[in-house]
Amino acid sequence: MDAPHAGGADPRSRSERTPQGGTVEQAKEACLRLLAVRARSRAELAQRLAAKGFPPDITERALDRFTEVGLIDDAAFAEQWVHSRHTFSGKGKQALARELRRKGISQSDAAPALAAITADDEEERAAQLVRRKLRTMPPNLDRDKAIRRLVGMLARRGYPQSTAFTVVKAELAQAQSDVLDT
Numbered sequence: 001m002d003a004p005h006a007g008g009a010d011p012r013s014r015s016e017r018t019p020q021g022g023t024v025e026q027a028k029e030a031c032l033r034l035l036a037v038r039a040r041s042r043a044e045l046a047q048r049l050a051a052k053g054f055p056p057d058i059t060e061r062a063l064d065r066f067t068e069v070g071l072i073d074d075a076a077f078a079e080q081w082v083h084s085r086h087t088f089s090g091k092g093k094q095a096l097a098r099e100l101r102r103k104g105i106s107q108s109d110a111a112p113a114l115a116a117i118t119a120d121d122e123e124e125r126a127a128q129l130v131r132r133k134l135r136t137m138p139p140n141l142d143r144d145k146a147i148r149r150l151v152g153m154l155a156r157r158g159y160p161q162s163t164a165f166t167v168v169k170a171e172l173a174q175a176q177s178d179v180l181d182t
Contacts, residue, residue: 042104
């Protein structure tokens with residue numbers, strides 16, 4: 001626990017925990033520091049505040065205020081998260097849904113964000129990933145082994161098996177025809 005305060009200083013002016021867990025203002029400051037790094041869900045912020053020793057009532061008051069003023073919006077967070085992770089990390093819907101659940105996003109907030117990714121978007125992103133991976137694979141690799149590796153890579157990123165097989169077979173056929181054309 002924290003050491004007693006010397007010199008009669010007001011413990012609420014300190015930025016770290018107090019024996020009582022902190023004030024609403026301290027909880028808000030902690031949230032602002034976390035939000036300055038990246039957007040976070042309400043559940044993530046609540047978890048971080050609990051880890052810092054803030055009691056649930058203080059945490060709820062701080063988070064309720066941030067929700068009122070629009071600094072916390074789980075639906076907007078889910079939309080931004082899905083767009084970013086699909087575009088830049090190549091994650092499929094299944095993986096994104098798992099990530100949002102882990103971040104405490106409700107199904108009602110996650111569903112519209114996930115619906116923004118169409119089957120065509122998912123297939124196109126999977127094809128891009130496969131083409132990139134094909135450039136680094138040995139050219140004499142057995143076709144079945146290549147299929148297993150590529151489908152496995154897509155499965156780990158959250159793409160459905162049917163999409164993965166369809167995309168991999170199409171990209172392998174395209175790569176083989178490109179080789180024959182040269």
